[in-house]
Amino acid sequence: xxxxxxxxxxxxxxGGMGLNIGLDLASQGANVVxxxxxxxxxxxxxxxxxxxxxxxxxxxxxxxxxxxxxDRAFEATGRIDYLVNAAGVLWFDKDRSTEETDLDxxxxxxxxNLKSMIITCRHAMPHMRKNGSGAMVHIASIQAMRGDDxxxxxxxxxxxxxxxxxxxxxxxxxxxxxxxxxxLPGPTVSPMQxxxxxxxxxxxMTETVIPLGRAGTTQDITDAALFLLSDKASYITGTxxxxxxxxxxxx
Numbered sequence: 001x002x003x004x005x006x007x008x009x010x011x012x013x014x015g016g017m018g019l020n021i022g023l024d025l026a027s028q029g030a031n032v033v034x035x036x037x038x039x040x041x042x043x044x045x046x047x048x049x050x051x052x053x054x055x056x057x058x059x060x061x062x063x064x065x066x067x068x069x070x071d072r073a074f075e076a077t078g079r080i081d082y083l084v085n086a087a088g089v090l091w092f093d094k095d096r097s098t099e100e101t102d103l104d105x106x107x108x109x110x111x112x113n114l115k116s117m118i119i120t121c122r123h124a125m126p127h128m129r130k131n132g133s134g135a136m137v138h139i140a141s142i143q144a145m146r147g148d149d150x151x152x153x154x155x156x157x158x159x160x161x162x163x164x165x166x167x168x169x170x171x172x173x174x175x176x177x178x179x180x181x182x183x184l185p186g187p188t189v190s191p192m193q194x195x196x197x198x199x200x201x202x203x204x205m206t207e208t209v210i211p212l213g214r215a216g217t218t219q220d221i222t223d224a225a226l227f228l229l230s231d232k233a234s235y236i237t238g239t240x241x242x243x244x245x246x247x248x249x250x251x
């Protein structure tokens with residue numbers, strides 16, 4: 001899987017899955033633009049491939065900001081090859097059941113988790129067409145595929161929207177060899193699951209129902225993402241890759 005000389009835009013990349021994906025792409029020679037509304041959790045200047053990494057601080061729900069990110073990346077490298085939409089929020093305190101969810105929170109969650117995706121796709125695709133190809137990966141969730149007796153309804157609905165939008169983008173981009181796929185992580189150790197740090201027993205209880213017996217890691221998701229971005233997945237578009245330790249396979 002060669003990424004040398006290619007250019008990747010990663011949203012939600014201050015930490016967690018987005019940062020892991022970005023650093024792995026840079027380690028394999030890609031020019032990487034990490035994008036987030038908050039500063040990154042690590043010192044990028046200490047990274048062995050820091051010359052290939054740029055960090056853009058801003059709101060991915062702003063079309064003007066995202067367009068600027070894409071334009072600057074294209075001007076600097078002459079291409080945009082990959083887009084990874086990893087931006088997302090999970091607000092346990094405000095996003096609850098259908099009757100309890102704060103509707104202002106619903107709107108903002110939809111903006112961050114879903115609207116940001118259509119913004120990044122619409123600004124990345126014209127640059128990818130100039131290359132004659134491109135690949136996108138969008139981070140959804142297995143929660144998009146099922147209900148929950150302890151739901152976060154806005155989160156789940158937004159992640160389902162990602163899957164649907166990804167399929168449409170795949171069809172729109174196919175004639176220009178632009179691929180679009182979603183990854184559906186299961187329970188994963190990441191900053192989004194800070195509650196596990198405060199209550200490790202919650203993580204252990206979750207892991208008891210996962211067939212492989214453990215929660216996922218951001219590296220698990222990164223490995224799946226790099227495969228889907230690579231030429232090894234050149235005939236894969238408009239679909240979903242479930243990375244959940246077998247959880248969805250349970251009856």
